[in-house]
Amino acid sequence: MALAVTSSSTAISGSSFSRSGPSSDPKALQICSFRLSELSHVSQRRYSLKSLKAESHTRNDSLVTRASTLITPEVEEKEEDVEDFEQLAKKLEEASPLEIMDKALQKFGSNIAIAFSGAEDVALIEYARLTGRPFRVFSLDTGRLNPETYRLFDAVEKQYGIRIEYTFPDAVEVQALVRNKGLFSFYEDGHQECCRVRKVRPLRRALKGLKAWITGQRKDQSPGTRSEIPIVQVDPVFEGLDGGVGSLVKWNPLANVEGGDVWNFLRTMDVPVNALHAQGYVSIGCEPCTRPVLPGQHEREGRWWWEDAKAKECGLHKGNIKKEDDTTADLAPAIVHDIFESNNVVALSRGGIENLLKLGNRKEPWLVVLYAPWCPFCQAMEASYVELAEKLAVKGVKVAKFRADGDQKEFAKQELQLGSFPTILLFPKSAPRAIKYPSEHRDVDSLMSFVNLLR
Numbered sequence: 001m002a003l004a005v006t007s008s009s010t011a012i013s014g015s016s017f018s019r020s021g022p023s024s025d026p027k028a029l030q031i032c033s034f035r036l037s038e039l040s041h042v043s044q045r046r047y048s049l050k051s052l053k054a055e056s057h058t059r060n061d062s063l064v065t066r067a068s069t070l071i072t073p074e075v076e077e078k079e080e081d082v083e084d085f086e087q088l089a090k091k092l093e094e095a096s097p098l099e100i101m102d103k104a105l106q107k108f109g110s111n112i113a114i115a116f117s118g119a120e121d122v123a124l125i126e127y128a129r130l131t132g133r134p135f136r137v138f139s140l141d142t143g144r145l146n147p148e149t150y151r152l153f154d155a156v157e158k159q160y161g162i163r164i165e166y167t168f169p170d171a172v173e174v175q176a177l178v179r180n181k182g183l184f185s186f187y188e189d190g191h192q193e194c195c196r197v198r199k200v201r202p203l204r205r206a207l208k209g210l211k212a213w214i215t216g217q218r219k220d221q222s223p224g225t226r227s228e229i230p231i232v233q234v235d236p237v238f239e240g241l242d243g244g245v246g247s248l249v250k251w252n253p254l255a256n257v258e259g260g261d262v263w264n265f266l267r268t269m270d271v272p273v274n275a276l277h278a279q280g281y282v283s284i285g286c287e288p289c290t291r292p293v294l295p296g297q298h299e300r301e302g303r304w305w306w307e308d309a310k311a312k313e314c315g316l317h318k319g320n321i322k323k324e325d326d327t328t329a330d331l332a333p334a335i336v337h338d339i340f341e342s343n344n345v346v347a348l349s350r351g352g353i354e355n356l357l358k359l360g361n362r363k364e365p366w367l368v369v370l371y372a373p374w375c376p377f378c379q380a381m382e383a384s385y386v387e388l389a390e391k392l393a394v395k396g397v398k399v400a401k402f403r404a405d406g407d408q409k410e411f412a413k414q415e416l417q418l419g420s421f422p423t424i425l426l427f428p429k430s431a432p433r434a435i436k437y438p439s440e441h442r443d444v445d446s447l448m449s450f451v452n453l454l455r
C-alpha cells in the first residue's frame with residue numbers, strides 16, 4: 001500500500017522554499033514513495049525530543065509506520081540536541097501555513113502525518129502538496145461519519161493520488177458500548193465515552209507509529225479551548241513512536257489563520273470540500289454529533305450542542321482544556337468582569353432563584369439567564385440581553401441573571417434545566433414551572449416573542 005505521495009513537480013517561490021541538494025534528484029531510489037535521498041538530510045540532522053531521554057522505548061508495530069521505520073533516522077540523545085519547540089513556536093509565530101508545513105515535513109520526513117477529519121482541514125493536504133515534499137495523511141473512521149465525508153475521503157485520495165491511512169475503533173469495544181448503552185448514549189451521558197472508544201483510542205494507536213502529527217486546529221475555532229494553540233508543541237497528551245510523555249510533536253500550521261481565510265484558500269486552490277459545507281455545516285465530525293449552524297453562530301455550536309461550550313473537545317485535543325484548581329476557576333485568568341451588568345438586570349443569589357422556583361403565583365413574570373461570565377456564547381448575547389431588559393422593564397417583566405457555573409452548576413443542572421451556557425428561563429406569572437427557551441436565536445426580537453407569547 002502506498003503510504004505517501006511524492007509531488008516534487010510543484011514549484012515554490014520564495015527563498016524559504018528553495019530546493020537544493022539531494023531532494024532535487026529525480027532518479028533517487030524510492031521506498032514507499034519516499035526518496036531515500038530526500039530523507040538522507042533527515043538522518044544527517046541530529047534531533048531529539050525531550051522524552052527521548054527516557055531509558056527504554058518500546059517500538060510499536062503499527063501498520064501505519066511499518067514501512068517508514070525502515071528509514072527512521074538515528075536519534076541521538078544528547079542534551080545539546082534537544083529541540084526547544086517552545087522557542088521554535090515563537091520563531092514561527094509570523095510564518096505562513098505553507099512555511100510551517102514545509103518546516104514540519106522537512107524536520108520529520110516519513111515520521112509525520114497529517115490528521116484529516118474530512119472537513120476544511122483538507123487545506124493541510126493542499127499546503128503539503130505545495131511544499132513539494134512527500135507527505136502522509138491519516139484519518140479516524142469512527143463508523144459514524146456522514147456519507148458526504150466518505151465521499152470527500154475518496155475525492156481527496158483521487159485528487160492527490162494518495163491512500164489515506166484509516167484507523168478504525170476496536171470492534172470489541174464498540175460492541176460492548178453499543179450493547180450496554182445503545183447507539184445514542186452520548187445524548188444521555190455525554191460524548192466522552194463514545195469518543196474515547198471511537199476516536200481517542202484509535203488515535204492513540206495511530207500516533208504510536210509517528211514522531212509528529214499535523215492538525216488543522218485554529219485559535220478561532222473554540223474560544224474556550226483553542227485560544228492558545230501554539231504553532232508547534234510537544235504533544236501534552238499522546239505518546240509517539242519512541243514512547244513516553246513528550247515523544248510526540250504536534251504541529252498546528254493553521255493556528256493563527258481565521259476560518260474565512262482557510263475558505264478563501266480552498267476556493268482559490270479549487271480543492272475538493274465536504275458537500276455538507278454547502279448545507280450550513282462548518283465544523284464536521286460524526287453524523288449524530290454535528291449539525292449545521294446559522295450565519296453568525298459560532299462553528300462549535302454545531303458540535304455536541306447539548307453540552308457545555310467549554311468542554312467541546314472530543315479528547316483528540318484534550319490538552320487544550322485547562323485544568324481547574326477549583327470549581328469556580330473555569331477560565332478565570334482570562335476573566336476580569338462579570339457580564340450582563342445593567343440596572344435593568346437583577347443579579348439573583350441562590351436563595352433568590354430558589355424563591356422564584358417555589359412561588360406558584362408571582363407578581364410579575366421573570367426572565368432569567370443562567371450564565372458563566374467566561375462563556376463566549378454568553379458574552380455574545382450580552383448586548384441583546386441588556387437591550388431586552390431595558391425594553392421589558394416598561395412592560396412589567398423582571399429580567400435577571402444567575403451565575404450557574406462552579407459551585408452552582410450541579411444545582412442548576414438538577415433544578416434549573418441547565419444544559420449548556422447560556423440557558424434562558426421564563427418564569428411565567430402563574431405557571432409553577434419555568435419554561436426553557438428552546439432556540440439558539442438569542443437576538444432581541446426572538447427573545448421578546450418568547451416572553452410575549454408565554455408570560
Ligand code: SF4
Nearest residue numbers: 191194195198286289
Ligand atoms: Fe461518538 Fe459522537 Fe464522539 Fe462520534 S463524535 S465518537 S458519534 S460521541
